[in-house]
Amino acid sequence: MILDFPGGVCPNERTLFSEQQIKKIESCSAICIKADADAEISVEVGSEVKRGNLLGMSGGTPVYASVAGRFSGVLDIEGEKYFVVMNNGEEGEERLCPPETIAINEMTREYIIESAKKFAVIDSRSGMPLWKLIEAGPKFRRVVIDCTESDPLSACNFRICIENAKNIVNGAKILLQATGALKCVFAAEHNRGMIFDALGEFANDKKLFAMAPLAEKYPYGDRALMHALYLRTLAKDETALDKNVLIVSPETALSLYESMATGMPRTHKLLAYVGEGIFGGGSLLVPRGMTMHDITAICGNAPEGCLLIENSLLCGKPMGGVLRDGTQAVISVRPTEKPRSNCISCGECANACPVRLFPFEALGRGIKHLQKSCISCGACNFICPSGIPLLELIWRDLSKKEATE
């Protein structure tokens, strides 16, 4: 049975790189890892560091160098602070501790939280440190490994599941142990059935694992997943954690297992670099904090007139200069303005709205009730055959306020 959620849209674009293996990229000129305002540094500025060396602490989580090079300190770039390491091209790496020898079923919750913190395992879906996510919910009911893509053009979650199925399942087992949840669900779009075949080979204990084929609709997020899997609705400011469900990406489960198994913190992150005119892209494994300058230099830049968008063409923002921990995909697109015409009352926007609003009501005067519930997913704007910028209309008074301020 295909699990569905209300609303959502399926853009026509399909993935271009699903057949292509994940490519590992090592060379880059510098890495910039986001730091909190109260970040502390552990090494001297100007000293040489190896990959895996501790650079400092940010928000209670250690930050490790993802390349070898000279540590430039915590620098202010465009109003935000970053740990900066200038790559010197050396290949050395330093393990944090010897590989784990304890069996998964003997690990305690505290031990796993401590390990996730020690190895700085970051959930690539939310960009949050995993230990904070686990600590946030004292009584988890379910763990969901969200194998859906952030955009139909991306295939990085598909590739990582195919190529690392065994380790992802092991990571899921550790997460079950850490959270005390009864079951782990692997959720992916139903048309990417190879994921279920690959994971099912290792996750064959039906009491512990379940496969959830989902409708091929976007955008997927906590809200859509919770509705599709458990028919639970979330309030506007709620996340799945509030319903005692831990949702993480397959990369997070993999990072947790591999860090503990090797004693080496995860210094790379998975990224889909795809879209119009990107011929050297695909599913990439890049150093954490890699700059877009380096990525475009290696994999090719977007053609003139194209924009690089982070995560989703439906609701993403233009990509900044540095990869964030929550960046799963960078998509090149040539933005098109659809010529606007009159509303034809087709109701497509109402059908596409994941929270069952009537977005066309924004054409009238009352928009407060829309603002109260709108999650700015962009589905209504995408689907409108008349090209009406419904999202802009819903938030028009806020845009005016911002402009006057």
Added chain:
Amino acid sequence: MNAPYIHTNKKGNERAKNWLVALIPIIIWSVYVFGGRVISLCAICASACVILDYPIRRYLFKYARGTRIDLMAIVYAVLATFCMPVSVPLWLPTVAAILIVFAKNISVFRPKMLFNPYIFSAAVLNFAFPTQMTAFTKPFAYFGAFDVVIDQRLMDGYRVLSPLQYIADGSVYEDGLAAQLYGFASGNLGEIAIAAIILAAVWLWIRKELDITATAAFLITILVVAMCFPSEDAESNHYAYSILLSGGIALISVFALNDRHTVPLTSMGRLFLALFGGAAVFAVRKYGGGFEWSYCVILAINAISPLVERVTKPKPIVDSKKPDKKEK
């Protein structure tokens, strides 16, 4: 440039195109039964609608600036022509066009319309020009396509009552139900072509433009209520079928009940109004004489649509988080 950065390939006038395609079999049948004058009437009404509608949308309403010709104006024009007998003078479609453009653009519940333009035009014309709008002639009596007004003596030779007028007189349409079903009865241009209307409905249903539940509910309600309350001296089934096949019920059930500009967007709302509309149409038919009161029922449905839509609208499945009891 804000998200989303991509848009669907669907275009705003796709729906109007589907409707225009659906109207083609009805026009063909109407031309076959009533002759080339049907083309003249449709062309005059459609061109008048476009000529009047375009500048109003382009220059009067800011929200419509830069848009092209609205094909729905042509759809409404053709549908309004379908509600006229073939013998009407050639200036009458121009009046219909003025009414259509008025109803189409004077809208309180923007982007919704207050009244369905073609029904509004048909209802007003029936009140304002009762003689011309009820001058039904025999099928296959072809009049001149370019005669502005048809000679009264010529028309008198072909004048007959419509099935609806027969029912109002308490008698049975002499050519029988089959003639009505296959479209050989006297009456308005498009309303008689029941078989072609069924074809149009199938096309619209395939194109996901037709809410089959609402259409079926409307027709079944009329049929059931008519069977329950037959005319005193009529056989109940025959009476019910006659009611269903006469006048503009078929055309209304397909085109007026599925025009999302004027009916609720919620399927529950449409179903409710279809049931209400079906019962009301029968009531006005039974006690309203020969006049086609069903237009007025549809206008009433249109008027209460915003209210019904509001009542039947699903609750958003997201809302502000309720404060924790402990926090209180």
